[in-house]
Amino acid sequence: MxxxxxxxxxxxxxxxxxxxxxxxxxxxxxxxxxxxxxxxxxxxxxxxxxxxxxxxxxxxxxxxxxxxxxAGLVLPPRTGDARHDLRAIAGSFRARALQHPQAAPLVLTRQLSSLEGLAPVNEVLAVLLAAGAEAEEAVHLLRMLLATLIGTLLREVEAAPTFGSDDGDRRGTLAASGLPAVAEVAPHLARFDRQAEFDYTVELAITAVLDRIDLRGAR
Missing domain, CATH: 1.10.10.60 (Homeodomain-like)
Incomplete structure (x- = not known):
């Protein structure tokens, strides 16, 4: 029983x-x-x-x-190549954010004072300082890089890309819009490759940062 x-x-x-x-x-x-x-x-x-x-x-x-x-963000070891290291940090941040796309805005926008929140900040600052940026400049550059990274990732996980749907009808609509510049780039504006857009945006931001550091150092 x-x-x-x-x-x-x-x-x-x-x-x-x-x-x-x-x-x-x-x-x-x-x-x-x-x-x-x-x-x-x-x-x-x-x-x-x-x-x-x-x-x-x-x-x-x-x-x-x-x-x-x-805390689950795996930060890559630094190589001493600032461009490579910044690109690798951005890639790790994106990979972690996309593991839970619905939760990604929390990682991207929540203001945290914990060590978990400061760890990626510390890594970016370390790369910038090693590349020759002075302390105040490194903070400005950090904020610009974070704003760029957060913006492109939020667009990827939360919002529809600007006109990009890889849709033939969409291309036709854009081409027939009567707006000359839009019509000229319609095939490209109607296409959106998330990985390619992320890579392009990050590369452009890193180039701007390193050019700024070089310019300051040359003065």
Missing amino acids: TETRRGRPRTPLLSRESIVDATLRVIDAEGIAAVGMRSVARVLGVDAKSLYNHVDGKDGLLDAVAEQLL
Whole structure:
């Protein structure tokens, strides 16, 4: 005869890690807007109030997810070649962001003061300083590079590319727009290769940064 267990059902063990994993499941399935203490608690099968022992409300959930994603960022070893190193950091950042496209805006836009948030910043600054940038200039260049990287990745994961759909009808519409410049570039404007656009944008930004450092050093 099977013994019947009595008493209240066991509450699943909670940890910051299990809560972050549950939050990611909500984001992957429904997007960031669906995240809340109740939605995450439903995934875990617990009362929403129990989450407050580990995170401080919705903002705490979102910060925890961003920190975990950044903590999983594999930063490449520096080679001493500034162009190669900056390109490799950008590529690693993109690869990590695209592992959870719905959550990517958290990694790209959330202001974090943790070590996880500062690690990629430290790597970029180290490359810029080693390339000859002075401290203040390195900060300006860092911010420009981050703005460029964040912008191109947000476009990739969140927004439709400008006119780019690789659609024959779209090309025809652009060609017949009556706008001379648009019509001239219609075949290219209607096509959008995410990897190619990322590579082009990053390469252009890195070139601008290194040219700026060289220009300053020549004075």
